[in-house]
Amino acid sequence: MTIEQKTSILILDDEPIVSKRLKPSLDKNGYEVETFVRSVDALSRIRERDFDIIITDLKMEGVNGMEFLTEAKRRSPSTEVIVITGFATMETAKQSFSKGVFDFLAKPFKLGEILEVIRKADIKRKEKVAAA
Amino acid sequence: MIKTLLSLDENLASSIALRYAFHQANLIPAMKLQAIHVEEPDNNKKHSAGSGWVRRTWEKGMEAAGADEVNRLLKTENVSCTFVGPPKVFVGDRQDEILEELVIGGYDMYMEGDLNTSVVADFNNLITSDLYRKSPCPMMIVKNLITSNCAGLLCGDGVDHQKLITNYLKVFKNSGLELDLLYYKFQENDEVIFQDKEEAGSILIEAEKTLEAAGMHARRSQVISGSPERVGDYLRNYFLVASTFPSRKGPRLELLAHVLAPVFLCRQ
Amino acid sequence: MRILVALDEHSYSAGIINSVARLAANTWADVTLLGVRPGGAAGGTFSMNHPLVNTFLGYKDDFLGQFADSYSPYTRQEQVAIGENNGIWEIPGTTDNSRKELKIRIRSGNPDREILEEARLTESDLIVLGCSGAGDCQWQGLLNLPEKVAKDASCSVMVIKEERIPKKIICCMDQPSVTQASVEMINQIVTINEADLEIIGLTGPKGLKEEVERQMDGILRYYMAQQINAWVKLVDMGALEEYVAQVSRDGMIALWMGKKSMLQKIFNRDLVGKLVTQAHSSVLILR
Numbered sequence: 001m002t003i004e005q006k007t008s009i010l011i012l013d014d015e016p017i018v019s020k021r022l023k024p025s026l027d028k029n030g031y032e033v034e035t036f037v038r039s040v041d042a043l044s045r046i047r048e049r050d051f052d053i054i055i056t057d058l059k060m061e062g063v064n065g066m067e068f069l070t071e072a073k074r075r076s077p078s079t080e081v082i083v084i085t086g087f088a089t090m091e092t093a094k095q096s097f098s099k100g101v102f103d104f105l106a107k108p109f110k111l112g113e114i115l116e117v118i119r120k121a122d123i124k125r126k127e128k129v130a131a132a
Numbered sequence: 133m134i135k136t137l138l139s140l141d142e143n144l145a146s147s148i149a150l151r152y153a154f155h156q157a158n159l160i161p162a163m164k165l166q167a168i169h170v171e172e173p174d175n176n177k178k179h180s181a182g183s184g185w186v187r188r189t190w191e192k193g194m195e196a197a198g199a200d201e202v203n204r205l206l207k208t209e210n211v212s213c214t215f216v217g218p219p220k221v222f223v224g225d226r227q228d229e230i231l232e233e234l235v236i237g238g239y240d241m242y243m244e245g246d247l248n249t250s251v252v253a254d255f256n257n258l259i260t261s262d263l264y265r266k267s268p269c270p271m272m273i274v275k276n277l278i279t280s281n282c283a284g285l286l287c288g289d290g291v292d293h294q295k296l297i298t299n300y301l302k303v304f305k306n307s308g309l310e311l312d313l314l315y316y317k318f319q320e321n322d323e324v325i326f327q328d329k330e331e332a333g334s335i336l337i338e339a340e341k342t343l344e345a346a347g348m349h350a351r352r353s354q355v356i357s358g359s360p361e362r363v364g365d366y367l368r369n370y371f372l373v374a375s376t377f378p379s380r381k382g383p384r385l386e387l388l389a390h391v392l393a394p395v396f397l398c399r400q
Numbered sequence: 401m402r403i404l405v406a407l408d409e410h411s412y413s414a415g416i417i418n419s420v421a422r423l424a425a426n427t428w429a430d431v432t433l434l435g436v437r438p439g440g441a442a443g444g445t446f447s448m449n450h451p452l453v454n455t456f457l458g459y460k461d462d463f464l465g466q467f468a469d470s471y472s473p474y475t476r477q478e479q480v481a482i483g484e485n486n487g488i489w490e491i492p493g494t495t496d497n498s499r500k501e502l503k504i505r506i507r508s509g510n511p512d513r514e515i516l517e518e519a520r521l522t523e524s525d526l527i528v529l530g531c532s533g534a535g536d537c538q539w540q541g542l543l544n545l546p547e548k549v550a551k552d553a554s555c556s557v558m559v560i561k562e563e564r565i566p567k568k569i570i571c572c573m574d575q576p577s578v579t580q581a582s583v584e585m586i587n588q589i590v591t592i593n594e595a596d597l598e599i600i601g602l603t604g605p606k607g608l609k610e611e612v613e614r615q616m617d618g619i620l621r622y623y624m625a626q627q628i629n630a631w632v633k634l635v636d637m638g639a640l641e642e643y644v645a646q647v648s649r650d651g652m653i654a655l656w657m658g659k660k661s662m663l664q665k666i667f668n669r670d671l672v673g674k675l676v677t678q679a680h681s682s683v684l685i686l687r
Contacts, residue, residue, distance in 0.1 A: 087591045093471075105401065106428060110523040113523065247633065249603075
């Protein structure tokens, strides 16, 4: 019998309310979740281990979200990255996709919307693993 | 040293003024801030003040409460301004106490927060109050926290530009702020119209010469026409708008009432 | 972000497609173009030949026409197929593998109720709709529809009056109940328009309420931390109409609607209605 590993998710947003809102719901849905409000801490964490899915804000002090997701994809190309931003522009959306992000969500969004995006990212990731 | 007295209460206006003062102190290393807070006894309760030791105890309590209020604000804002000492807390009439401190302390500028209402009467009441009329130094009314790098000097309409420039430079000469010389023309329309400095006769040209004599130069000299509301709104991005106290109700007073930027007023 | 665009067949609706596309181009939102036909026999039988379908296919093409380059979030569905579910007709505008979704939905019944129901059902973050003009914000044949939607929606509502980029967003507050979603909505609108932000505290006979002042302080701090320039100002409730008329020429008026808002009690006529009707600019009701 094989035990399916939980999908690991890292959430990085400098506004604590975002993680506070998301984490309980993701926990409930069986994901393994770690949350960060400082990009420097999240950066240290992805150097320690890979995550299946990363959800990151863009505009942050210190290492910004674009730099963070670039590093995350460089270290672990199979990680699916979902960008959430309060300051969306055409340029940031295009730039995100050119870096290979899975989806780009402008705030505000309902919990249901991001849960659906995470579910799709998880399916895609599992399909890739199965194909490999 | 540029000694500045900053009045603080525990409210939004003071919070903005404190952050602005912090920003200003960063621009002007010679600026030294002194916070002041006045606890005004509630008129309804003034008889409870008593006399003798009862009164002294009551005053001590009021002072302690006032000090707590200011310290709470300073802690909340978490700004590392260079204060010359602990906040001065007094009990009494706010205007009288601040005025006395301004006179005794030999300050170069007084600063306080005041949220803009765009009601000319409110602004006029403020600048014609005893505190403003009798103040021995220039007054800074902080309406918003602006962090741009240019100040506007509002000339014309009875302004002695030499006095204005002298007073302004006394505080801001080494701030690194750029300067615009502005001449306001009242016009009842929805547009803000810009004209060359010559439209102000010799006023802006003379002001430019005064500035140059002081080793400074204006980034721009221009005439701005429009309603006080529209021009006041246009001036929102200035770090401050400086002028002399308007001596009468007129377009300049109205404009200064509508300006969303901090206003620096000096006597002439 | 999910945007619900409520449209009818008139020019004021056609006129907002560009603005919606601009909003969507920046936020990469899932977009629903919603039409409502009269219920019962008045609506007639519905099929691909219904005039509303043609109008909405035109809107869809206009919308997608704004996304020309390869980075478009919307991958056009070339084949037009109409499906029906529970009396609601749907035409996909994008393919299944499109990054973001665009669809047409046609409901039947009472228009304002159907718009609100669709917003609830699809968990929309923003309802966008046009109206007949600056001083008379109406939908043809439907009394006060924009006003009703603005008043009763549970999400934010943007009523577009003209296709103009606002220079500033003027957000009025009379009560301290401000949601995270409303603050985020302002962020987006300010960013997209590169506009200034003005936070207006509405004052009554006793001045500014302490709790409103605290909330303004909190919001100002938030925007400062986000490096968004924000100006604060106080406006007396009694002078608000005049103020709105004056500033809405080059700004967008926004109103924080909280559950505790007293505005409706203070004004003889409803403030939302007044703002929607009288503002020269587009109006954003924030929830």
